[in-house]
Amino acid sequence: MNFHILTLFPEMVMNGLNTSIIGRAVSRDLLSIDAVNIRDYAFNKHQSVDDYPYGGGAGMLMQAEPVYLAYKAVEEKVAKRKLRVVYLSPQGDTFTQKMAEEMAQEKELVLLCGHYEGIDERVLEEIVTDYVSIGDYVLTGGELPAMVMVDTISRLVPGVLHNDVSAEFESFQDNLLEYPQYSRPEEWRGKKVPEVLLSGHHAKIEKWRREQSILRTKERRPDLLEKCELTEEEREFTQKA
Numbered sequence: 001m002n003f004h005i006l007t008l009f010p011e012m013v014m015n016g017l018n019t020s021i022i023g024r025a026v027s028r029d030l031l032s033i034d035a036v037n038i039r040d041y042a043f044n045k046h047q048s049v050d051d052y053p054y055g056g057g058a059g060m061l062m063q064a065e066p067v068y069l070a071y072k073a074v075e076e077k078v079a080k081r082k083l084r085v086v087y088l089s090p091q092g093d094t095f096t097q098k099m100a101e102e103m104a105q106e107k108e109l110v111l112l113c114g115h116y117e118g119i120d121e122r123v124l125e126e127i128v129t130d131y132v133s134i135g136d137y138v139l140t141g142g143e144l145p146a147m148v149m150v151d152t153i154s155r156l157v158p159g160v161l162h163n164d165v166s167a168e169f170e171s172f173q174d175n176l177l178e179y180p181q182y183s184r185p186e187e188w189r190g191k192k193v194p195e196v197l198l199s200g201h202h203a204k205i206e207k208w209r210r211e212q213s214i215l216r217t218k219e220r221r222p223d224l225l226e227k228c229e230l231t232e233e234e235r236e237f238t239q240k241a
């Protein structure tokens, strides 16, 4: 999968994404991340990309043309067809695991990061296909949200995680949170690992984990529990717990 991030701060996104699992996936050619500097497409000699908003008001706006040219350069280079373009904005739909799964099917994904007070509406109308927010709070720019999206989507690309099954059995799959996990030592500062996990009895372990997931979801995210599919037995267990 190929990400193209249109930004005024390319080094910020590249530095944030070149380490750990994502960095390794890039070096293994499972992903590519290309940060396109919008300033390279400025059309005046000062290389400025922002201007005052018509009608007045606080702050500056990113101008339409440099953003448009930066996008067009990507389109021309990779596909010569209209690409899916996500504009990161607090006005967008809230990013979810389901959206990540759907976007992970794309071959090319363009992420547009705004700064200052935003971007001239006309270029958004022209190129943006999706408006996405990462939550109800306001950041100084779209770079951190773009990094959140790249990270979330990338780990769903086959081969990126060591263990292909692990992306399937975890928080939000099935709308259940993940069960608690333990590693060595068996006893740490007086706290013991739950007995069942040492039993080697796989069916019992699976049952315990499923119950712990349900309990944890009920306690921490009751809103999710309403959406998940439980057996009759599990429903009873949830009510009693």
Ligand code: ADE
Pocket: 088, 089, 090, 132, 133, 134, 135, 136, 137, 138, 139, 140, 141, 142, 145
């Ligand atoms: N830009 C500024 N705040 C944002 C948010 N919460 N989500 C996406 N993009 C943003």
